[in-house]
Amino acid sequence: MQPIIYLFFPGNCREAFETYGRVFDASPEIMSFADMPPEAQGSMPGVTNDMVMHASLKIGDGWIYGSDDPSISTQEMAGCNVSLAFPTEAETRRVWDALSEGGEIRMPLQPEFFAPLYGAMSDRFGIRWMIMQDGEAS
CATH class of the missing domain: 3.10.180.10 (2,3-Dihydroxybiphenyl 1,2-Dioxygenase, domain 1)
Structure with a gap:
């Protein structure tokens, strides 16, 4: 499933x-x-x-x-996020930049203790995304 x-x-x-x-x-x-x-x-x-x-x-x-x-309204979906993980820094940043354009950054894309890169935002359509890079944090 x-x-x-x-x-x-x-x-x-x-x-x-x-x-x-x-x-x-x-x-x-x-x-x-x-x-x-x-x-x-x-x-x-x-x-x-x-x-x-x-x-x-x-x-x-x-x-x-x-x-x-x-x-x-998209506010009704405020408790939901689409979460995606990418294998490389370049792909993570490319998708982040494209989705965040015209949106609202809730947490900037940056290194975190659990991932090399992680960020959260709402895109210009009001959909909430959590974007991260796969792998171990450095």
């Missing part, structure tokens, strides 16, 4: 998953509400046809899924 993170966005899921696709060099699969069968459309208040019903993106051996839900 492989847990899969499911992220909800207040209307910008497509933009977020296209951004994540560039960061992780992967192609997101995106299905809009317009792609639903006609009898299923209109079942969620505030949803428009161009919003994302389901998105998926493979990252390494895992996946993230996402959807638009205009009834939520």
Whole structure:
């Protein structure tokens, strides 16, 4: 069994998953509400046809899924973080820089007692990330 993170966005899921696709060099699969069968459309208040019903993106051996839900705010997910570990300093810094652009740094990327590099931030879409480098701290 492989847990899969499911992220909800207040209307910008497509933009977020296209951004994540560039960061992780992967192609997101995106299905809009317009792609639903006609009898299923209109079942969620505030949803428009161009919003994302389901998105998926493979990252390494895992996946993230996402959807638009205009009834939520990303603040509702404040207790959740996506945590990723990378094998090299260069890759750790590349992903950190890309995800943190326009976001809010909660803990700068720096050496910690448990990892060569670790940092925490919210990206510009409000999704919280914990990014670290694998390996032993020096």
